Amino acid sequence: MSIAHDSKAAAETVQEAPRKDSQKVIYAAIVANLGIACAKFIVAAITGSAAMVAEGIHSAVDTGNEFLLLLGERRAARPADRKHPFGYGKSVYFWALIVALSVFSLGGGLSIYHGVEALQNPPPLEDPTWNYVVLAVAALFEGYSWNVSRKALNAVRQPGTSLWQAVRASKDASVFTVFIEDSAALLGLAIAAAGIAIGHAFDNPYLDPAASILIGLLLVGAAFMLARETGGLLVGEGIGREQLASLHALFAREPALDSAASLRTMQMGPEEVLLAASVQFRRGMRIDEVEQAIARLEAAIAAEHPVIKHVYFEASALRAAMH
Incomplete structure (x- = not known):
């Protein structure tokens, strides 16, 4: 990815x-x-x-x-x-x-x-x-x-x-x-x-x-x-269902997103989780608006899910937002 x-x-x-x-x-x-x-x-x-x-x-x-x-x-x-x-x-x-x-x-x-x-x-x-x-x-x-x-x-x-x-x-x-x-x-x-x-x-x-x-x-x-x-x-177990549901709710609150198609997590250690987010930003957004939205999401994730240490966004979602 x-x-x-x-x-x-x-x-x-x-x-x-x-x-x-x-x-x-x-x-x-x-x-x-x-x-x-x-x-x-x-x-x-x-x-x-x-x-x-x-x-x-x-x-x-x-x-x-x-x-x-x-x-x-x-x-x-x-x-x-x-x-x-x-x-x-x-x-x-x-x-x-x-x-x-x-x-x-x-x-x-x-x-x-x-x-x-x-x-x-x-x-x-x-x-x-x-x-x-x-x-x-x-x-x-x-x-x-x-x-x-x-x-x-x-x-x-x-x-x-x-x-x-x-x-x-x-x-x-x-x-x-x-x-x-x-x-x-x-x-x-x-x-x-x-x-x-x-x-x-x-x-x-x-x-x-x-x-x-x-x-x-x-x-x-x-x-x-x-x-x-x-x-x-x-072998790569993810976070629990309740935590994942909370994570989806967090992404749903972000106004710059149209949808969050897939949020995939992997436990990297007892207190360390990786998150790969496949999201759809609103079309026509400027690059600085996308960066601000990402910063807001990162801050919210760090506050509500501190064990998530790594967050990645798919490049295709960003390209679609800026077209």
Whole structure:
């Protein structure tokens, strides 16, 4: 598409420093998961619980994943250059997708494998006291990390929408990735506790490995959810319907326009959107009148939709206006 005018916002190529809210969520998750992973593996070695091994794997994988998200945040903060004229904002989405693959292969795959192996030769039941202690402490840490990500989502959640709808609408992959991971972790803790408790109640050593398999399946489901959300953003997802409708209303208010045939957007990063506008200016306008109209539109867009950093207008619309 030929471009006749680029918004002034597009000229601002220097990226802001890594976003504090997203990094706070990531650091909280790193601290929680690292401590929990160590405790789970120690207790798993003492008690021989397959479910605890699965939980240890889960927390260890989550810890590594948070470092990948942190890497994505830092790469996304790099300024635009010749090879990447729109900056590195999508690095966050790329590394979040790698996290999804990690959750699927390492978290889910290893947990299922270990559970199946333990089913073939289940370890004898041991005193589960330390298992429960570690699971309870893990629930506190995971709950803290989950609450940090929940607050970050609530800060951008639209009134009347659920937390799950906020996850679907969020463009901040770091935040919703940690939220989904922590939600899966809390459910996994419940499954592990149930498997250990029921196994001891019925003196059945097979229920603990079965819990490990269930935890693995849970992680596979979380991985697919993450892949769907981050994949859409990585391949060029646009802004939400309500935002797009508001954008159309903004263009409709401009008296110099006859119509706005197409407004196409692309998410370039958590807080950066590109807009390509196919509009029809009134015929017979002078070039200075067109420039004034564009300046008004840019100012209105910056005021109502500050995440739109780049605005382009099709050249054909401008040529038609000046004939």
